[in-house]
Amino acid sequence: MKTSASPYERNANRLTIFLLITLVGVSVTGSILLTGPIPTHFNGNGQADHFGSPDTLLILPIVCLCIVGVLWAIRYTPTELMNFPGPRTPDNTVHQRQNFDQLFATIRFLVAGLFLCIAGQISWASIHHQKQVSLWPSFLFIALVGVSTVISVIRAYKLSAR
Template sequence: MEQKPKISIKLLFTDKIIELLALIVFLSIWFLALSGYSQLPETIPTHYNGFGKADAFGNKANILVLPIVASVLAIALTAINFYPHLLNYTVAITQENAEKQYRLATRMLRCLKLIVLIIFTFIVYMTQQTSKGIADGLGEWILPTILGLIFIPIFYFLTQMSKNS
């Protein structure tokens, strides 16, 4: 196994903005879940099918599972960013291209973290709305939207990594 260069990647302005937005959304999901908890009925949707319709129900305490899972994912994606040399790349990493490749990889992970947090915040919000009878699930476009939000940035960044090899 080849050793990739271990270099420190400094955050650029764009990276700092993405991190700030992720922090705001991270705090928002917890605020939303905790502030709306007392207004929830005892039974809430706990799962949605591919068309965004609730198909399983449980205790309102389950609303806290979403911010917990989102937090674990956000922390994991943040931690991985400190070790870009451990990631797999579509091109060979050399001393010459390491900084550019690592920057693209860490920015992709930052974007994905922000997207995951936004998706989970939306699900918490819509679960609250559905529980109160204001909405009827997540909407039929939720699955293609989530898939697009996740895979389009991945495709974009992997394309950029290949171009910048």
């Protein structure tokens, strides 16, 4: 049983699409305008430790689109194949499905945001000839995925107690 998208999920999808379009724009613009080697990898201290062609920026939207595409495809998993806490009543199944769909909409949004942040930091470091970036934005996005997952699991158990 597939439910229709909630307003939260529709808005998260719109924001995800906006971030993906922005990511493609930043990556294409960077690959055209940036010259010389650009940082393509940063160590645990945020210092650039690998450099490549500006065209390597084009890899980011491709990888991001693949990940987000898989997360969107998971949305079409039949509810009957899902495992969630509590009894499988029609009401509980609908609420658990909505909880699942909202979690994956959030994760898709955060993944697109993370990749845009990475492309932005690489472009910024290249434009300003910096050899170091701040790692906190990447850690923030990763932490938000974890927090979203924990909130969704807690919500799933609360829904099962109904």
